[in-house]
Amino acid sequence: MQQPELLDASVVRAWVSTAARALAEARAEIDRVNVFPVADGDTGTNMYLTIRDAAAAVHAAPADAGGARLLRLAARAALRGARGNSGVILSEWLRGLTVAATRGDSLAIALDVAARTARHAVAHPAPGTILTAAESAAAAARHAEAGGMVGPAGAAARLSTTDAACRGAREAALRSVGALEPLRVAGVLDAGACGLVLVLRSLAAAQRAAAEGVSEADGSIGPVLLDIDLRGHAAPSAGETAEGDDGSRTGRGAGPGGALPAGGPEGGHERSHGHPHEHPHEHPHEHGGVATDDVELMFLLERSASAADFSPGAVADALRADLDDVGSSVVVVGGAEDGTGADDVERSLWQAHVHTADLDAALGVARRWASRGAVSRVSVRHLAVPPDRWAVVVTTAAPALAAELARGGAVVVLDLDVPPTAADLVAAAVGAGAPRVLVLAPEALQPDPVGPGAGAADGPEATPEIVRVVAPGDVHVVAGMSALAATLDDPREQDAGVPDAVGAVVAxxxxxxxxxxxxxxxxxxxxxxxxxxxxxxxxxxxxxxxxxxxxxxxxxxxxxxxxxxxxxxxxxxxxxxxxxxxxxxxxxxxxx
CATH class of the missing domain: 3.30.1330.20 (Tubulin/FtsZ, C-terminal domain)
Incomplete structure (x- = not known):
């Protein structure tokens, strides 16, 4: 049997590190065209943070860890740290890829498994998204593996399969502008599909480096470019393009996948950031229509793999159905084979995501499942309130108060079942989407202060500045939120004085x-x-x-x-x- 392409430890290490860097560099560009399922401008950031957690887990692994172990660690970390709709789907795609690769499947089969598991995780899949890009990549890889490759078997053939997957994902991304009404109206490509193109191109770059004997640690893997005009056109890169016989663009602008036809609608489009709700669909659950008072709820569910009430395979389906009754954009990922390896087979892990206008009903779902397992990392944020110069992370055990705080602009870490930790607040702060984050929480939960740009090896905005304001109780949190809003509205107040102003009110x-x-x-x-x-x-x-x-x-x-x-x-x-x-x-x- 051919050695599975993803079991080379050097490839895995280089892949996740390169993907984290590529998404860090492109995150702002991808965020700007995020209009589906919600125009909240965070798809690039969420995909980057999800992959960054995977890369951190691989980086921390022992030097002699094999490729299979590294893949499991990456998938586990991505599942635990997944942010937002796009990050959760990406984590499930990586989990499916890991399951297939570690049982010895070829890359094309693993990509097919990844695409199918990611689609199954979404309650109401829509066309033209990251799911479509994943399926297009898998189809192209299967075609290449079935006979579309050039050259002998081995490293060159594996690269050809990966390059075919890159081409398939890129073609799907270019077609996405015509697939969904919010994308057509805004004249942009799907942000999640473009992010997946970068992830696959990072894999191709890592495989190519391994085939050439280049170490990722040497910094010899060059940048992975998103050579796509996200307003719906293929874009040449660095002036190195030429017209092919079929009218396609060739050269470095085509990326690792080689020549691709230009895509997108005829004529140019001005970029728009209209909210999808401005163009409502007949079925908001299926197409992503979101009300202006919607919040995003995410939580982790951990259960014994031997629990008798639900089989591990049925948990995700049942939880997905429960959340579908109370909201939209429902994604539930994870399961018994969650990438933990043989040392943790007794526990199964799921990540749940929903957009809802009825947070109490959605939290009711989480509470019911807490009686069947352990629910942790419960976070709530408002979908229509972008972060200001300062974001704020708070914690509370009051569910109705959580909804009000989220609608006021806070990212809320809710004490629902398993008490939150300082690490949970750091994760919320990193995902808040602002360069500076104020954490209002009791002293015992406060993370260590983090200066601007700390830990920024993966990009200039890897870690925001995190500033603590001790808030012993809910009334302190409410007062702190009010003080922050007043301070930011005061033209005399400079950003450096915000923590002191808020801290004085709370104290x-x-x-x-x-x-x-x-x-x-x-x-x-x-x-x-x-x-x-x-x-x-x-x-x-x-x-x-x-x-x-x-x-x-x-x-x-x-x-x-x-x-x-x-x-x-x-x-x-x-x-x-x-x-x-x-x-x-x-x-x-x-x-x-």
């Missing part, structure tokens, strides 16, 4: 709480002694609406007309948490 907050019947007296005590700017009340779900209205009126009365903010926690109980913010004498001086 100066007066807090209390108790059963609803005692709150009036507690608020009166907390407001005594100085003018008050804001009183925040966070009632649990069992506090009646009428009681909340009375408490809010009393708080306004005793605080002499201060703003009163009421936000339900979504937790059972009759308690109310209170935060009282003294009135600042001057914005530059902080709270009085």
């Amino acid at each position: 100066g907050l007066r807090v209390g709480g108790g059963p609803a019947v005692t709150v009036g007296a507690i608020v009166k005590r907390l407001v005594a002694g100085s003018p008050i700017a804001i009183v925040t009340l966070l009632p649990d779900d069992d506090v009646p609406d009428a009681t909340v209205e009375v408490l809010a009126s009393r708080a306004a009365a005793v605080s002499d007309g201060a703003d009163v903010v009421v936000m339900r926690t979504g937790r059972p109980g009759d308690h109310v948490a209170i935060g009282v913010e003294p009135l600042a004498v001057d914005a530059a001086e902080g709270p009085a």
